[in-house]
Amino acid sequence: MDSIKVFMLGWEFPPFISGGLGTACYGLTKAMDQLGIQVTFVLPRMVESTYATHVKLLTPESQMPMSTLKLSELQNVVFRTINSPLQPYLTPDSYQHRIEESLRQKRSGNVSSTSQCSGQLDYNSDMFNEVHRYASAAVGLAGNEQYDIVHAHDWMTYPAGIAVSAMSEKPLIVHVHSTEFDRSGENVNQMIYDIEREGMERADKVIAVSHFTRNIIISRYGISGEKVEVVYNGVERNGSDNCALPETGIDKDEKIVLFLGRITMQKGPEYFLQAARKVLDAMDNVKFVMAGSGDLIHQAVEMAAELGIGHKVLFTGFLRGEDVRKIYKMADVYVMPSVSEPFGIAPLEALDNDVPVIISKQSGVSEVLMHALKVDFWDVNEIANKIVAVLRYPPLEMMLRNQGNFEVRKLRWKDSAQRCAKIYEETLKQFEKCIS
Template sequence: MKVLMFGWEYPPHVYGGLATANFGISEGLHVQGDIETTLCLPHPFGDEDQRFANIVAMNCVPIAYRDVDYDYVKNRIGNIMNPDLYYELRNYIYADFNYMHVNDLGAMDFAGGYPANLHEEINNYSIIAGVVARTLDYDIIHAHDWLTYPAGLHAKQVSGKPLCIHVHATDFDRSRGQVNPTVYGIEKDGMDNADCIMCVSELTRQTVINQYHQDPRKVFTVHNAVYPLTQEIAEIPRPDHKGKEKLVTFLGRITMQKGPEYFIEAANMVLHRTRNVRFCMAGSGDMMNQMIYLAAERGIADRFHFPGFMRGKEVYECLKASDVYVMPSVSEPFGISPLEAMQCGTPSIISKQSGCAEILNNCIKIDYWDIHALADAIYSICHNESLFDYLSEEGKKEVAQITWEKVGAWIRELYLRTLGW
């Protein structure tokens, strides 16, 4: 089975959870043994892991004809995409796009990530998808999140092949209900025209059914998973904090959706009971300065650290150095980070309003708004060694069973159902 997949980010260039999930799904599908995935990305850098998917660089796909020789093309894009594919794609340009901002190869540049002109880049990506969809051989289309739904729809219109869309989040999650009508329109259009809708949690599935008015029969829950720790990460030592200061960590985007203010208010309550705890708010986002000021207003700035955005090994070093991991999200479609924390042996506290709460048992679950319960849970784990040890050991065992291979098997089954094979 051949899959044409549209993604937006991919390791090692991680801007959020979408990259992690996209890589995990690619790996999970590859393990099935009979699936070949071609993954389109707006701006790959050439250092992406291509063991599980053949990557097409959308910023190297010609949409306007240019008569360029092979050596020049190889020199320009050879480390990112096979030059032979460039010439094959050039044969399938379907309109005159010279009026657009194309470069010397007749291709369009992308910033990568989430630039200020994101909507323009989403539109350009969908145009380029038309050339790719006309050129490649595939059985089914899989589009990740609203950024790629227009591309997936264009590919479906071109090929007549069925479209699966993967809902990693909706604008209802990102905005606490203050929905951007443009984004909602893109999401709704994608869902209306999809043959199969995969949602990262039952929480998200219900949002899709109720807020986007989708037929429940085509909407499925596909929970995320977590990669096994690499040897390098597994060998990072856990500091022994027994009898020492405890460290409690929030790690994620510092935005409204993630509930960072509840973390600080709970920290303030804990620090009224003990001063033997430090708090770390790792990440970046539009509420970061607000949170720094809030910690100062509560008089706890001396017990707070704001190390900024972390990636790769830094994330795991931070998680292993922590005694408690907290994810107080207001609306979290899934949330992979608690699984990563539990892998590291770090007890986790998560909001009941998160998708991962549906599959995790060996963690503490609280309502995001209940700062008293959150403070009690933090204090208990920090001061009860037996509770810490239990959650640490049982959490590791539980997460070891939540694999991308199982996710890949379920997605494969959904592909087969959608294709009617």
């Protein structure tokens, strides 16, 4: 078979990321590119080339409604962006801020809807408008493209995927990086759920990022298990090993326990703080760092104060780039107490930066990591027990770090891309059989 051509529908891509989705799309397409798979990657918004990043972007024709650009390191990937008609942002900064803000809200779903009901409604209607505008623009784009298969990432792109697939009579693959149940617990947004469900039903194949997510897709969305494949995420190695970082001025007599992620219900910040309280009962020379922002940040600050550990918990806000590396450099252990984590790339990055990890069993990443400590997110006693153990027993810390770092090297995007390629082939074979 000739190299497969994929029409890929994404929502975010570096540098415009607010979480795992953009990172995953980048890692996957980069690896597909290396396998020689032709990818046309559609993004809802114009990508600004001025934004500083390690990825070099070619300048897009920003005057044109549809712009094409190519990341210089990706040979076989063409980017198509759909300029936002909603509003031109004045500066890259505010542009960035808006996207991040809206993505954050979107991802945290309507957890906050009880408190900000009216704002949420407005936002939602905007969001759905965006999704449908994206779908119609994508159909327009797709008319000029050659491709064998349509691959859509997460619910925002499912309507586009369904439309493009129907128009072109090409098979549809939806890739589930997270579900409404992960983001919102039991308080699901019915409209989002419906879009997700329709996407999964209409798809020829559903790719889940873990068995954890596959189970949700089967049990909560009623999708037949035969249709749902698991493709684990990989991790991008940054080669951060030998970089000299400036002195941080943190007293290394103090141990650092790190939470890094969005401070939202899904990530379980309250379990981190409750565990911190317990750890401090057992040992004193520890500090807890919460790096990230999110709709629960104020509650988290208040909670730390209520628990009487305000002086032991530091909130850094949202970190990126060098700052993330610095914080990893300082950390003695990374904790991810997520309530429901479809995959969870962050612990892999922690291990990549030589930080041992404690991860919740309610996560996809716990399926692929053996050399990590695993806990139920609600079991704060056990989280605290394991934090103390890592801080107190050096051989444990050393083995988790070394073995974990070694293990992470085996999780390569190349393998994920190969799995996808295999799924493409099988889907196309089945699809042709159905047609003929």
